[in-house]
Amino acid sequence: MTRLAVPDSIRGFYAVLDRDDEALCRALLASGARVLQVRIKPATTSGQIARAARMARRLCTEHGAALVVNDRADIALAVGADGVHLGQTDVPLERARKHVGDRLWIGVSTHDLAQVRAAVAGGADYLGFGPVFPTTTKQNPDPVQGVEGLRAAVAAAGGVPVVAIGGITPAHAAEVYGAGASAICAIGAVIGSADVAAAARALMRG
Numbered sequence: 067m068t069r070l071a072v073p074d075s076i077r078g079f080y081a082v083l084d085r086d087d088e089a090l091c092r093a094l095l096a097s098g099a100r101v102l103q104v105r106i107k108p109a110t111t112s113g114q115i116a117r118a119a120r121m122a123r124r125l126c127t128e129h130g131a132a133l134v135v136n137d138r139a140d141i142a143l144a145v146g147a148d149g150v151h152l153g154q155t156d157v158p159l160e161r162a163r164k165h166v167g168d169r170l171w172i173g174v175s176t177h178d179l180a181q182v183r184a185a186v187a188g189g190a191d192y193l194g195f196g197p198v199f200p201t202t203t204k205q206n207p208d209p210v211q212g213v214e215g216l217r218a219a220v221a222a223a224g225g226v227p228v229v230a231i232g233g234i235t236p237a238h239a240a241e242v243y244g245a246g247a248s249a250i251c252a253i254g255a256v257i258g259s260a261d262v263a264a265a266a267r268a269l270m271r272g
Contacts, residue, residue: 072149072171072191072192072227074100075100075101075131075132075148076100076101076192076227076229076248076249077100077227077248077249077271078098078099078100078249078250078269078270078271079097079098079099079100079249079250079251079252079256079266079267079269079270080099080100080101080103080229080231080249080250080251081094081095081097081099081101081102081103081131081251081256081266082102082103082105082251082253082257083102083103083104083105083106083118083122084105084106084107084253084257085106085118086106086114086117086118086121088121088125090257090262091121091122091125092125093262093263093266094256094262094263094266095125095126095128095129095131096129096263097262097263097264097265097266097267097270098266098267098270099129099131099266100131100132101131101132101133101134101148101249102122102126102131102132102133102134103133103134103135103136103151103251104118104119104122104133104134104135104136105136105137105151106118106136107136112138112141115135115138115141116141116144116145119133119135119141119142119145119147120145123145123146123147132148132149133145133146133147133148133149134147134148134149134150134151134171134173135147135149135150135151136150136151136153137150137151137152137153137156137157138150139157139162139165139166139170142166142170143166143169143170147170148170148171149170149171149172149173149191150162150166150170150171150172150173151172151173151174151175151194152172152173152174152175153174153175154174154175154176154177154181159172159174159185159188159189159190160188163188163189171191171192172189172190172191173190173191173192173193173194173229174188174190174192174193174194175193175194175195175231176193176194176195176219177195177196177197177208177209177211178208178209178211178215179218179219179222182195182219182222182223183222185226186222186223186224186226190226191226191227192226192227192228192229192248193219193223193226193227193228193229194228194229194231194251195211195215195216195219195220195223195228195229195230195231195247196208196211196216196230196231196232196233197209197210197211197231197232197233198210198211198212198213198215198216198230198231198232198233198234198238198242199212199232199233199234199238200232200233201232201233201254202233202254207232210232210233211232213241213242213245214245216228216230216242216245216246216247217245217246220245220246220247221246227248227249228246228247228248228249229247229248229249229250229251230242230245230247230249230250230251231250231251231252234250234251234252234255234269235252235255236255236265236268236269239268239269239270239271243271250269252269255269256269
């Protein structure tokens with residue numbers, strides 16, 4: 067399988083699937099999302115993650131979208147994903163790159179400019195940055211960075227695509243894209259909506 071190019075996928079709405087739910091996965095992809103990350107927590111077994119990732123791989127292929135698996139490069143490789151996404155407490159970027167080579171993109175979550183610069187220097191293919199606004203999705207969120215913090219992160223990232231995350235709603239979309247974000251990831255505002263696809267489409271670049 068030929069992986070989609072990173073710049074072609076990191077734009078518009080960046081979807082996150084937080085459970086093994088095919089109907090939800092279809093709704094997220096029906097929005098036109100170009101990339102979907104499988105991020106199932108907490109205390110989920112490897113088998114459960116792999117099962118959800120295989121389902122997501124099938125649906126992403128149907129919709130022409132890229133698949134990213136959170137944290138687990140082994141599962142990403144096993145299911146034929148396009149990428150793996152690492153948090154600041156996950157496997158270090160350098161070690162992950164040695165493991166996956168050029169078979170997977172590597173995305174890295176960043177929460178300040180030092181982390182942005184380190185991830186870019188380490189060869190990350192794209193960055194997550196936030197929280198841009200206060201969020202209730204994470205139990206212990208990092209400090210809010212604001213739109214100006216996002217703008218500074220985009221500048222520090224150079225040409226590496228930045229996915230803005232954290233408390234973003236459709237009302238914020240224009241200013242978030244205006245700050246230079248390539249894509250928006252919103253979990254609560256989308257998955258908690260009565261119409262998931264419509265909520266996701268509202269976060270697309272106008």
